[in-house]
Amino acid sequence: MATIQEKISALVPEATFSESGQLYVTVPDAQWHKLAKALHDDKESPYDYLIAIVGADWGETLGCVYYLESTSTAQRLAVIVQTADREKPMLHSVCDLWQSANLYEREVYDFYGIVFINHPDMRRLFLRKDWVGYPLRKDYNADPALNPIRLENEESYDTSYSVVEKEDGTLEEQRPVIFTPEQYVVNIGPQHPATHGVLRLRTSLDGEIVTKIDPYCGYIHRGIEKLCESLTYPQTLHFTDRLDYLSAMQNRHALCLCIEDALQIEVPERVKYIRTIMDELMRISSHLLFWATFCMDLGGTTAFFYGFRDREMILDILEETTGARMSFNYNTIGGVMADLHPDFQRKVKEFCRYMPGSLKEYHELFTGNVIAQQRMKGVGVVSREKAISHALTGPSGRASGWACDVRKRMPYGVYDKVEFNEVLRTEGDVFARYMVRLDEILESIKIIEQLIDNIPEGDYALKMKPIIKLPEGRYFRQVEASRGAFGVYIESRGEKYPYRLKFNTPGLMLVGSLDELTRGGKIADLIAIGGSLDYVVPDIDR
């Protein structure tokens, strides 16, 4: 069996390799699509999961880092592809191989202006059509005169833009049609009760039947990644709580892990225990909120209050220790902000005793209901292959039978010391996604119960230097957030500021799969599917 380096060298002799935590391959753009296809269709370990595309500005050139993983062998590979120049940057698209690349490439285009050849839909994803410049480039002109606050409405796209490579290698510009004038297009969102935030779905309807969805993101985009580039590492931490506010703990855990990895420091055992317990509490609270809002989306208003009633207990517990109920600001580099509250263990144990009874009540109230079952079963089915191709991680992926739990695949914290099951279902429909989340609450309780009495004594934080400088290199770290794999990419040039910091959030991919899932369903199915994917808008718009 040839190693992956040998295989790549055989195919692309120009490829150069480097090691920085994992294998990085640099290939020229001309060979990139050929290599991508070979990697995707590899017999021994097909790289079928595209984790992230990180766009970057490397001064002379622009480019992307592609993180790939093989779901069968768990091998990871990162491919670096650079554009020829800055003036007309172009790369070959891989969205015919991985569907997740569709939105990732649009994001890169939006922020770096790299046009992806053969991408069917090269539009801006987050920013307005009339935005001047590409904000994440290092030479971006942030003069407010260029991009004043626009007072008129943004025009909607009815046609897109695409650059297609023809047989003879010449490029041709095309304008693919998104919606024809005959189509009955309804705006679901940005202000709509079921989009759980300001997400806009242009939905074309045929009576009650959804024929196409075109998601518009970016209504609350805050440019966090750009902001981070001018902040020191400890300052970047607090943004993570504001991405997916329902997995604030896990997000921050990911960034801290990434920085600690780069600094090569080992946090005390007590910190690992505390972080793991906090992550799981956060996960339970997120899944409770999912249950509440999902039932509300299906019209079961009473369930909404039951979910919030029980979530309140977790928020109270977290409030005592961290001082906040929403943006906890708890993890820091090398530890946590404050030690556990004296009542923490008692209250968590009380909650763990209380919650299973509550779950039983949920099942009686909603899961067993005939109407609810009919609304959920067989709706929005995703096969395992589709889930991987769309990079639907977290409970949504596990409902399709993809064992994608980062806690199992590459344990962090003390997940390697606890017993828990990775909840998997194979149906892949709304009901499966719903049940996976409810069952995960039980698993999280199991994890907490194993840890809560064994928290070792010791420091709750390491003493860190006031100025933290990361050694030069690329660092990528994932944790399992409430909605899926949350990744942090840091590119450091040895300064106290990150050169490039990218949050790879699960939410964007959930939205990316929405069109395919809902096509042919009813409006009510769209709401049910959207609810079951459980995207959170600040997670999409970073």
Added chain:
Amino acid sequence: MYDFSIITSWIDSFLRQYLPEWGALLIEFVLIGVALLLLYALIALFLIYFERKVCAFFQCRLGPNRVGPYGVIQSVADMFKMLIKELIRLNHVDQFLFNLAPYLVITASMLAFGCLPFGRGLQVLDFNIGIFFLIAASSIGILGILLAGWSSNNKFTLVGAIRSGAQMISYELSIGLSIITIVTLAGTMSISGIVEAQQNGWFIFTGHIPAIVAFLIYLVAGTAETNRGPFDLPEAESELTAGYHTEYSGMHFGFFYLAEYLNLFIVSGVATTLFLGGWMPLHIPGWEAFNNVMDYIPSIIWFFGKCVVIMWVIIWFKWTFPRLRIDQLLKLEWKYLLPLSLVNLAVMSILVVLGWHF
């Protein structure tokens, strides 16, 4: 037993003493109109408070509790708020139809409301095809809803209106058939006649299984007819924001809101009249003493008491069940309820012909 016709006929003869017939009738019409409107508004206010409290208790909340003791005048305050709100005039809508729609809805529910027998001798519209008139009058409401959705010039309202049209026209069939089942049993279409026929036992007890089945069908179809959860698709807030009345403001919205609550009352009132004896007290044949005691409770209390029980059941539905999807909703009606109602009607006819009922 109190008979309200004593008072009404006294007023009638008193007026006729001093006025020509047309004058007396005119004053009576005005009086009845005012009384009905007042009752209509009062019941709506009560219902809003009632629903909010009931749903609050289902949801581990307290509900309104600031305005007045236990929040009892909360809905009065809400009414004043609604009355003083601006009627926003929208561009690009069909002004005439847009403004007409809420009045159609409220007129339909007023007409149906007038048919209800509130107590012995307390019925405004009563003639030999009264129940027929009731069905016809309440159907006008659909027109109002369709118009509202259409004239608003909004895609969401149009989808809501089409949903509501499909839903209400479908469920009207089941309602009609379950009402006819009872008409077959009673042998009359006059509402007072139906109530009188239940003197010695409510139809739900005397009509055997077909009456119980008809009652259940009526309850389901009636809930659908009032656009309440789990059948609240026309205004499914998580799908269509507010459905057909999205664009309405102020009192025009208030009319839809009122009509919706009053339709809940009308559906329960009709169910009470048809199945639970209307204002008839609970009589058990042979138990003379018991029957006499029951007779001491005024008929109006019997009527409203039964109504409240049925309304409570319908509210219970709403706050327990999730919403159906449009195809499931129509499937339920056309594939299950309608055939069942037809069979039920046939069984009832056989029972009546053979005289097997009590």
